[in-house]
Amino acid sequence: MWRRRWTLVARAARGPRRSGTRQGSGAPAPGSGATIFALSSGQGRCGVAVIRTSGPASGHALRSLTAPRDLPPSRSACLRLLSDPRSGERLDRALVLWFPGPRSFTGEDCAEFHVHGGPAVVSGVLQALGRVPGLRPAEAGEFTRRAFAHGKLSLTEVEGLADLIHAETEAQRRQALRQLDGELGHLCRGWAETLTKATDSEVRELEVALGAHLRDARRGQRLRSGAHVVVAGPPNAGKSSLVNLLSRKPVSIVSPEPGTTRDVLEAPVDLAGFPALLSDTAGLREGVGPVEQEGVRRARQRLEQADLILAVLDASDLASPSSCNFLDTVVGPAGAHSPNGSSQRLLLVLNKSDLLPPGGPDPSPDLPPYLLLSCLSGEGLDGLLEALRKELAEVCGDPSTGPPLLTRTRHQHHLQGCLDALGHYKQATDLALAAEALRVARGHLARLTGGGGTEEILDMIFRDFCVGK
Numbered sequence: 001m002w003r004r005r006w007t008l009v010a011r012a013a014r015g016p017r018r019s020g021t022r023q024g025s026g027a028p029a030p031g032s033g034a035t036i037f038a039l040s041s042g043q044g045r046c047g048v049a050v051i052r053t054s055g056p057a058s059g060h061a062l063r064s065l066t067a068p069r070d071l072p073p074s075r076s077a078c079l080r081l082l083s084d085p086r087s088g089e090r091l092d093r094a095l096v097l098w099f100p101g102p103r104s105f106t107g108e109d110c111a112e113f114h115v116h117g118g119p120a121v122v123s124g125v126l127q128a129l130g131r132v133p134g135l136r137p138a139e140a141g142e143f144t145r146r147a148f149a150h151g152k153l154s155l156t157e158v159e160g161l162a163d164l165i166h167a168e169t170e171a172q173r174r175q176a177l178r179q180l181d182g183e184l185g186h187l188c189r190g191w192a193e194t195l196t197k198a199t200d201s202e203v204r205e206l207e208v209a210l211g212a213h214l215r216d217a218r219r220g221q222r223l224r225s226g227a228h229v230v231v232a233g234p235p236n237a238g239k240s241s242l243v244n245l246l247s248r249k250p251v252s253i254v255s256p257e258p259g260t261t262r263d264v265l266e267a268p269v270d271l272a273g274f275p276a277l278l279s280d281t282a283g284l285r286e287g288v289g290p291v292e293q294e295g296v297r298r299a300r301q302r303l304e305q306a307d308l309i310l311a312v313l314d315a316s317d318l319a320s321p322s323s324c325n326f327l328d329t330v331v332g333p334a335g336a337h338s339p340n341g342s343s344q345r346l347l348l349v350l351n352k353s354d355l356l357p358p359g360g361p362d363p364s365p366d367l368p369p370y371l372l373l374s375c376l377s378g379e380g381l382d383g384l385l386e387a388l389r390k391e392l393a394e395v396c397g398d399p400s401t402g403p404p405l406l407t408r409t410r411h412q413h414h415l416q417g418c419l420d421a422l423g424h425y426k427q428a429t430d431l432a433l434a435a436e437a438l439r440v441a442r443g444h445l446a447r448l449t450g451g452g453g454t455e456e457i458l459d460m461i462f463r464d465f466c467v468g469k
């Protein structure tokens with residue numbers, strides 16, 4: 001209701017009131033002289049809500065709401081009484097900040113109002129701002145877009161900011177912060193610099209570096225969208241119990257009946273700080289009815305796509321035909337290298353350790369390294385999470401220590417484009433062709449950080465942002 005009413009006010013504030021703006025001390029964003037405003041903190045009741053403005057009329061807006069006081073000193077918080085400039089009605093007592101451009105987030109004049117977070121206070125201040133001449137509500141991502149337009153952020157930094165806002169796990173937050181700090185952009189500019197010299201040995205070194213980053217590209221993308229972790233094993237091993245334990249919610253039905261899970265069930269989870277899409281699957285066994293057989297087919301299909309397999313066996317039932325079959329057909333082959341040189345990562349978990357005699361599982365010479373766990377008592381969970389953290393740091397790349405990751409297909413596309421162009425450069429038979437290949441290679445690196453970025457790419461990236469960012 002509140003939001004709907006606000007939309008109407010917001011619409012009314014657009015249009016004729018845009019006149020009357022003045023030039024701010026920051027350079028104006030291309031094609032916009034308007035001053036924008038929005039609630040920048042989350043929606044709903046909260047202790048403090050932050051409303052901000054950006055554009056040439058920001059100072060006027062701040063003065064209008066805090067009259068008769070003058071603008072506060074730059075970049076320091078001041079307590080002010082806010083009131084509606086038209087009716088004079090008191091709205092709130094708030095902290096206000098004044099950031100004259102270009103030393104502000106967007107590069108333009110900006111103001112911030114830190115108000116009490118009640119819906120009526122927030123809507124009152126937003127409505128009052130809507131009545132200030134030259135102000136209009138911001139579009140999604142418009143603050144960041146202006147920051148980009150004024151050279152405050154490069155395109156990879158903008159992407160880092162979008163990722164930071166959406167980060168759900170520790171590893172995603174670390175990665176996003178590094179990208180926001182400009183590490184990837186810095187790397188690309190270093191490469192572009194190398195290309196201006198373009199001696200043969202430097203081009204060769206660059207090819208090696210680009211190739212290494214491209215080989216790592218899938219890791220960064222997994223870190224952004226989640227690694228596929230598939231829980232598999234024979235019926236009744238406790239796969240669904242493990243999925244529920246790791247996701248801390250009842251994703252799957254658990255029962256003593258073998259063959260309970262049939263479909264693949266997925267849950268996005270934070271696994272030891274890394275984002276993962278956890279899949280529960282049907283117990284693998286032969287000679288069952290058509291429905292369960294379809295479940296087994298889907299389980300095998302999902303196993304092929306796994307970035308990491310969590311193989312679960314009942315520790316008290318290792319000698320059963322279904323356990324032996326699973327060890328032979330899934331656990332054994334996973335460690336072996338496939339023809340393309342890669343091997344599938346797998347963690348073997350022996351569940352139901354609470355059922356074992358004190359000496360542990362039956363000594364079996366063929367058993368690969370394993371972790372003991374009891375989903376019932378939770379014993380062994382810390383060890384499993386630590387093992388998962390190590391595995392996922394390999395699968396997703398470790399954003400605490402590794403080189404900057406390529407988290408988007410866009411990054412991969414431009415690095416590949418640059419590498420291809422370097423190939424053409426080496427084969428070029430005359431100077432003109434060689435120069436053209438170098439120009440193309442440099443162009444790809446420049447576009448990665450936003451130089452000559454097309455509007456469509458900008459639209460796509462800024463679509464990820466919320467209003468107020």
Ligand SMILES: Nc1nc2c(ncn2[C@@H]2O[C@H](COP(=O)(O)OP(=O)(O)OP(=O)(O)O)[C@@H](O)[C@H]2O)c(=O)[nH]1
Binds near residue numbers: 238257353
């Ligand atoms: N004692 C003991 N029982 C467990 C443990 N984990 C699971 N169970 C029991 O084992 C039975 C099977 O558990 P599920 O989680 O349904 O096993 P599943 O592998 O998903 O079974 P399917 O979906 O049928 O293949 C249930 O009765 C669980 O309560 C454990 O650590 N200790």
Ligand SMILES: [K+]
Binds near residue numbers: 236254256258259
């Ligand atoms: K079961």
Ligand SMILES: [Mg+2]
Binds near residue numbers: 239240254260261
């Ligand atoms: Mg199950």
